[in-house]
Amino acid sequence: MLNHLRGYFPILDWGRTYDRNAFSNDMIAAVIVTIMLIPQSLAYALLAGLPPEAGIYASIAPIILYAIFGTSRALAVGPVAVVSLLTASAVGQVADAGTAGYAIAALTLAFLSGVFLVLLGVLRLGFLANFLSHPVIAGFITASGILIAFSQLKHLLGVSAHGHTLPELLMSIGAHLGETNVITVIIGVSATAFLFWVRKGLKPALRRLGASPKLADVLTKAGPVAAVxxxxxxxxxxxxNDKGVKIVGEVPQGLPPLTLPSLSPDLIGQLLMPAILISIIGFVESVSVAQTLAAKKRQRIDPDQELIGLGAANIGAAFTGGYPVTGGFARSVVNYDAGAETPAAGAFTAVGLAIAAVALTPLVYFLPTATLAATIVVAVLSLVDFSILKKTWGYSKADFTAVAATILLTLTMGVEVGVASGVGISILLHLYKTSRPHVAEIGLVPGTQHFRNIHRHNVETDPTVLSLRVDESLYFVNARFLEDLVQARVSEGCAIKNVILMFSAVNEVDFSALESLEAINQRLTELGIGLHLSEVKGPVMDRLKSTHFVHELNGRVFLSQYDAWRAMVPPADTDNAAE
Structure with missing residues (x-):
């Protein structure tokens, strides 16, 4: 019973061995991450179109809930750039920014996302995230980074502009360039330049001045706080502010309020699909970061339990004034590098942010929005990676097409169309690749019992025997391909008397593929050609034996390809075999 509970409450596992040393390391990590999160949370709330305090609220209860239900010991949960952009895009279609309806829609979006994630976790459906290929995800994140950066230009210039696509943003900013506030530009450009320097140059400079590695690291992470x-x-x-510089203004002082998402059927209907897309993107980003960090310490995470942890975090955000959250790459790496040993570091971070919400919010009244925009720009430009285009072009034109299409659609039609197209392209790419499985005609390597592709190796063949190695599981998408291939090859070689299908790489044969095998067997029988199988895996053989196919097969099933070859081509005929 306890082991079962530990599966759903990982805190019962790591909590048993929690000691003073882990507490010390977690506290240090929490202080560093808290310093980093304060300006970042305010900035991401701005990106989502919400009041700045929503970013802090979304970083308190969700972190605590993830610490209870999550399996990663380093993942830091909270608002992230891409999810904030998706939130603004989704909620902006149902309510106007700055209204109560907008905030309620954001809460509802978080709630729907949380419920969907928990449902996936309980049903053990984490594998669904695999339908998003890495190149497509990289393309979407690159395009999102560009969109986010351009969306912040209005704050860096001090102009009014709007738009959800790159053309809309550029046209809107161009139309309002005359409103540019010079002082805002100076603040924005200076803050951006300073933050870029902090990322690259501050730590080496501090080390040259004699600072310890840990102190230099802490001061570098606190760079955004200095800019603020x-x-x-x-x-x-x-x-x-009297000269046109836009500021954050009054931020409510206090702990996150108790809020309720809307259960309006109309609103749920409008936000359901965006919530699903946000859930998938957030989970993929989160679990990839969690797995990377866990591998460094030879730990493991449970993707299905991660769904529950992230789902609980989003539900928590919905009831505490937040908006959709996920595991962030930058803050998780900072958390890991700072020495976090358990999810308790996240809980301590939540305490630090709660203290900030109670005591420090009056201090950000005069904070210019240009500084928050600079924080976002510096953070998201690290997400932009055009090298994925070069890499995929050189490796796979199909992957390149998918990446390029995802980037183009995201930039020109918006993030929701971009991510939806990314999912669709990933699935279509998979179906395309598996619809044309690699089937090699093989022959015997002289002096061995191994068989290789006749187009790559000097091998022994026999004109009366056609040996085909099927390098893919057979299912409804590719079954007809094998059927047509065998038919075409048999039509070419009039001397063929036996066809051997080597199934060493076939892990599954679905009903459509079974019907194709039956059709192949029937046609070959009519032509007086034998059909044989070799190296069929046990589970596949069990399925085939449960049907009439094996009994109606006009040939035999061989344990190995070599046995099949020797049965078709006796040793006495070896000397006559063609190379």
Missing amino acids: AVTTISVWLFGL
Whole structure:
């Protein structure tokens, strides 16, 4: 019973061995991540079109719930750039930003996403995320990074602009360029340049000055806080808000409120598909980060339990004034590098953010939105990776087409169309690749019992025997391909008397494929040609034996391809075999 509970409550597992050393390491990691998350949470809420406090609220209860239900010991859950953009896109279609309806829609989106994730986890359906190929995900994230960066230009320039696609954003910004506020531009450009320098140059500079590695790391992570502090003080000191510099303004002081998502059928209907897309994208991003970090310490995560953990985090966000969350790459890496040993580090981070929500929010009143925009731009530009186009072009034109199409559709038609097309393209790409399975005509390598492709190796063949190695499981998409291939090859070779299908790589034969095998057997029988199988795996053979196919087969089933070859081509005929 306890082991069963541990499966759903991983805290019961790692909590048993929690000690003072783990507590110390988790606390240090929590302090570093909290410093990083304060400006980041405010910025991502801005990106989602929500009040800045929503970002902090979305980083408290969700983190605690993930610590209870999640299996990764380093994953840091909260608002992330891509999910924030998806939230703005989805919620912006049902309500206007800044209204109560917008906030309620964001809560409902988080709730639907959480329920969907938990449902997938309980039903052990984590494998569905595999339908999103890595190249397509990389293309979507690259395009999203570009969209996010351009969406923040309006804050860096101090202009009013809108749009969900790159053309819309560029046209809107161009139409409002005359409204540019020079002081805002100076703040935005300075903050962006400083944050880029912090990422690349601050740590080496501190090390040259004699700072310890840990101190240099902490100060580097606190770089965004310094940018926030300096620009906020500058706006307050010089009254720049009276000169057109947009500021965050009043942020409610206190712990996350108790909120309720809407159960309106109309709203749920409008947000259901976006919630599913956000769930899939968030889970794929989260689980890939979690697996990478776990592998470094020879730990493992349970993808299905991760679904439950992330689902619980999103449901928590829905009831505490937040919006959809997932595991973030940057903060998780920071959490790992800072020495986090257990999910308790996340819980301590939540405590730190709760303290910030209670005590520090008045300090960000004069924080310019240009600084938050700079924080977002610097964070998301690291997501942009055009090298995936070059890599896929050189390796697989089909993958390149999928990546290029995903990037183009995301930029020109919006993130929802982009991610939906990404899912569709991933599935179509899989179906295309498996619809034309690799089937090699093989022959015997001289002096061995091994068989290889006749087009790649010097092998022994016999004109009366056609040996085909099927390198893919057979199912409804590709079954006809094998049927046509055998028919075409038999029509070419009039001397063929036996066909051997080598099934060493076939793990599954569905009913459609079974019918194709029956059709092949019937046609070959009519032509007076024997059909034989070799190296059929046990589970596949069990399925075939449960039908009439094996009994109606006009040939035999051989344990090995060599046995089949020797039965068709006796040793005495070896000297006459053609190479």
